[in-house]
Amino acid sequence: MAEQNEVNVEVLDSGFAVKFPYDRELVNKINKVPGAKFDKDAESWIIPKDSEEALDKVIETMHFDVKAIAKDRESIMELAKASASDRMKDYGTEAGISAQISDFHKEGGNHSGEILNVNGRYAAQLTGFGKDNGAAFVSIHRVADLSEPVYKGDDVRIKYNNNGIGEVFDRRQVKSADEIAKDFDAALGNSVDGIKVVQAGDKYQVSFDYNPDIQHRLQRIADVEFNKDAGAWEVPLTHKEFVIKAVSDMRKEFSSDLNERYTLGLVAEQKLDGAKVRDAFTKDGLAHYGNVIDVSERYVLQHGGQNEFKLHRKSALDQPVKEGQNLKITYEKGRGAVQDRKQEKDKSIGMER
Numbered sequence: 001m002a003e004q005n006e007v008n009v010e011v012l013d014s015g016f017a018v019k020f021p022y023d024r025e026l027v028n029k030i031n032k033v034p035g036a037k038f039d040k041d042a043e044s045w046i047i048p049k050d051s052e053e054a055l056d057k058v059i060e061t062m063h064f065d066v067k068a069i070a071k072d073r074e075s076i077m078e079l080a081k082a083s084a085s086d087r088m089k090d091y092g093t094e095a096g097i098s099a100q101i102s103d104f105h106k107e108g109g110n111h112s113g114e115i116l117n118v119n120g121r122y123a124a125q126l127t128g129f130g131k132d133n134g135a136a137f138v139s140i141h142r143v144a145d146l147s148e149p150v151y152k153g154d155d156v157r158i159k160y161n162n163n164g165i166g167e168v169f170d171r172r173q174v175k176s177a178d179e180i181a182k183d184f185d186a187a188l189g190n191s192v193d194g195i196k197v198v199q200a201g202d203k204y205q206v207s208f209d210y211n212p213d214i215q216h217r218l219q220r221i222a223d224v225e226f227n228k229d230a231g232a233w234e235v236p237l238t239h240k241e242f243v244i245k246a247v248s249d250m251r252k253e254f255s256s257d258l259n260e261r262y263t264l265g266l267v268a269e270q271k272l273d274g275a276k277v278r279d280a281f282t283k284d285g286l287a288h289y290g291n292v293i294d295v296s297e298r299y300v301l302q303h304g305g306q307n308e309f310k311l312h313r314k315s316a317l318d319q320p321v322k323e324g325q326n327l328k329i330t331y332e333k334g335r336g337a338v339q340d341r342k343q344e345k346d347k348s349i350g351m352e353r
Contacts, residue, residue, distance in 0.1 A: 105160045293323065
């Protein structure tokens with residue numbers, strides 16, 4: 001096992017010493033190796049010799065992760081710089097002033113403001129402007145260090161504890177009903193986080209790309225109907241407070257869904273160079289074959305051959321699936337019937353005997 005990508009492995013008489021830049025994502029992976037323990041004095045993870053095979057597998061993924069983490073950090077810095085520049089123009093900051101971007105977080109420190117950018121591993125938060133020169137202050141957060149996910153447009157307060165965890169508080173929760181209603185009205189006519197709301201006569205028209213989990217939140221409202229001609233769901237204006245709540249939930253679901261798809265795309269790229277990830281077609285009778293690479297909260301990532309990967313919605317499948325299963329998933333009326341090909345093969349062999 002050679003040293004590579006800042007994950008260094010030293011062979012010891014009793015096993016191995018692994019050293020790498022601290023990151024919670026990497027720590028979670030090395031922790032899965034049987035017998036792994038952190039030695040504070042050596043600043044290394046000590047792995048017993050009989051766990052070499054498990055360590056080899058983890059180190060292989062960690063090499064990729066270190067590169068991906070560095071790439072995402074560089075990306076969020078560029079995104080934050082561009083977003084901060086736009087915000088400074090709106091604020092009236094003089095040209096030539098640079099934003100102050102930092103990823104330093106002290107224990108007990110508070111970071112409050114809007115999330116400008118999120119790329120899966122990092123988030124950039126606008127926390128204010130300099131009184132003297134109008135420079136934007138932007139804090140960079142490692143998503144793995146936060147108590148819960150954050151998304152673009154979220155107005156949050158992040159407070160770090162002595163374990164390095166940033167506790168996330170939604171600042172909008174303290175807004176009055178009038179303030180929340182004003183925010184809703186201000187967004188009318190614009191697509192925000194994939195959801196567009198317009199007022200048409202005595203009804204609200206809510207439109208979005210098809211997503212059953214998003215649609216379900218809207219269908220909870222009484223008297224909601226789909227208008228085929230408008231391509232939108234309609235709700236009477238008299239149900240405004242319910243629409244505000246539903247739309248807020250829908251926008252959060254859209255952002256969560258997008259973030260999850262992005263993460264699974266990274267998983268596919270880790271497995272194969274030039275990986276292509278697409279939604280599984282759900283035409284009646286169409287079957288998808290292959291191994292399950294990962295299972296997230298909303299999706300199943302299935303390798304479909306060569307560099308093709310398919311995303312199946314878990315809510316559309318007729319039974320739970322697990323990572324590593326070799327499946328045949330056949331769709332009928334939008335539902336995916338799951339068959340474990342290994343179990344079917346074993347059953348067939350058993351019958352032949």
